[in-house]
Amino acid sequence: MTDALQPNSPDDNIAGDRLRRLLMLAYFFPPDTSGGVTRTVKFIKYLHRLGWQTTVLAPDWHQAGRTQGNAAAADSIPAEGEVLRIGLAGDESRLWKSLHRLPLFWRVESAVKGALQYPDRFAKWADDVLPVARRVLERKEHLVLYSTSPPETSHYIALQLKGEFGIPWVADFRDPWTDNVLMYGSPPAWRKRIDLRLEHRVYAAADRIIANTEANRAVLIERHGVPPRKIVTITNGYDEEDFARVSSVPPSDRFRITYCGSFYSTYNPAAFLTALSKFLAREPGARVSLTLAGSACDWARENIHDPNLSDRLELLGQIPSREIFQLLAASHLLLHTYPAGIAYSVPGKLYEYLRSGRPIVAVCDRPS
Known part of the structure; x- marks a missing residue:
C-alpha cells in the first residue's frame, strides 16, 4: 500500500x-x-x-x-x-x-x-x-x-x-x-x-x-x-503468520468437504450439492460430511432439505478466523463457488484456501 x-x-x-x-x-x-x-x-x-x-x-x-x-x-x-x-x-x-x-x-x-x-x-x-x-x-x-x-x-x-x-x-x-x-x-x-x-x-x-x-x-x-x-x-492474499500454529489434520473417520463464507442467489453450490446428493444416493454408506462456516450456514438452513445431505451437514456459523485456518487444514476437500457473470472477482478466502494446501473444487460457469 x-x-x-x-x-x-x-x-x-x-x-x-x-x-x-x-x-x-x-x-x-x-x-x-x-x-x-x-x-x-x-x-x-x-x-x-x-x-x-x-x-x-x-x-x-x-x-x-x-x-x-x-x-x-x-x-x-x-x-x-x-x-x-x-x-x-x-x-x-x-x-x-x-x-x-x-x-x-x-x-x-x-x-x-x-x-x-x-x-x-x-x-x-x-x-x-x-x-x-x-x-x-x-x-x-x-x-x-x-x-x-x-x-x-x-x-x-x-x-x-x-x-x-x-x-x-x-x-x-x-x-x-x-x-x-x-x-x-x-x-x-x-x-x-x-x-x-x-x-x-x-x-x-x-x-x-x-x-x-x-x-x-x-x-x-x-x-x-x-x-x-x-x-x-x-x-x-494470506498472512503467513496466521498459519504459523496451524497443525490440524483431516479426520480419519470421514471425508470432510468444507466451505467458508457466504452464498448468494448467483453465488451458491447448487450444482455441487446436486452431484453430491446423487453420489450419496448411490453410495449411502460413504463416509462424507459437508462442513459450512460463516453466513453460508443461514443459506443452508433455508435451502438444503435433501435427506441425502441434511444428515451430513455440519453448520459452524460465524467462527473466528483463527479457527477457520484450523478448519481448512482439517479438511480433505475445499469447496469454492464463483459468481455467474463476474469476471473481476477473486474472493479473499481463495488465497487462504491455496495456502492450506488442500485440494479445491470450484463451482463456476466458465474457466477461471
Whole structure:
C-alpha cells in the first residue's frame, strides 16, 4: 500500500518522513466478521511495521449485539493504533433487525432504501462519522486519509473531508462500484446516473486509487477513464503468520468437504450439492460430511432439505478466523463457488484456501 502513497512530484505533501499517521474510514471492522475485514486489518498491521500510525473510524458494532467476532483479525491491530467506534447504519441496529423479520416491512424497506438512500443503505453512518472525522483532522496530526469500500458510504465521507481539508486521499476498492452487478444489481436508469456521477467524483478527487485485481484496475481505466498513474493494484492474499500454529489434520473417520463464507442467489453450490446428493444416493454408506462456516450456514438452513445431505451437514456459523485456518487444514476437500457473470472477482478466502494446501473444487460457469 505504501506504493499507493508515492508522490507525483517532490512537492507533494504525501512524501517523505512525515508519512506517520493515517485516518482510516472502514465500515466493516472487528468484531464484524465480513470478508472485507481481513484486508483492512492486515493493511493496518503491516503499515505499522513500516512506520505508520492509524486512527480508524469504524461502527459501534455493540449496538447490533456483536461483542465477539474475528478475534484473529482484531489481534492484528497494533496497540499503538486508535479505533474510534461511532454510530451504525440504521438497519444494523437490534430494533431494525427485529422489524426486518416482518415480510411486509422487509419488502417496503427494501424498495425505499434501493431508491432513496444515497449513496447506499449505510448512508446514516456518514451523518454520525463526519463530525467526529472533522474533529480528528483538526488536530493536524493526520497526513493521509484512507477509505475502503464496500460500502461506498466510506468514499462519500472521504470525499467531503477531502474537499474541506485538502488532505491526500487513498481510496481502496475491495470490489467495483456500479460495475458490480452482484452487489449493485440493475437499478433504474435515473439512479444509475446519480451513482455514476458520485463514482466519477470520487475517482477525480482521490489522490490514489487501489484496485484488488488487475481486471478491476483495467475497468477503471478503460470504462471510467481514470488515469493509469493514479491506480495501483494490491491483491488480496494470506498472512503467513496466521498459519504459523496451524497443525490440524483431516479426520480419519470421514471425508470432510468444507466451505467458508457466504452464498448468494448467483453465488451458491447448487450444482455441487446436486452431484453430491446423487453420489450419496448411490453410495449411502460413504463416509462424507459437508462442513459450512460463516453466513453460508443461514443459506443452508433455508435451502438444503435433501435427506441425502441434511444428515451430513455440519453448520459452524460465524467462527473466528483463527479457527477457520484450523478448519481448512482439517479438511480433505475445499469447496469454492464463483459468481455467474463476474469476471473481476477473486474472493479473499481463495488465497487462504491455496495456502492450506488442500485440494479445491470450484463451482463456476466458465474457466477461471
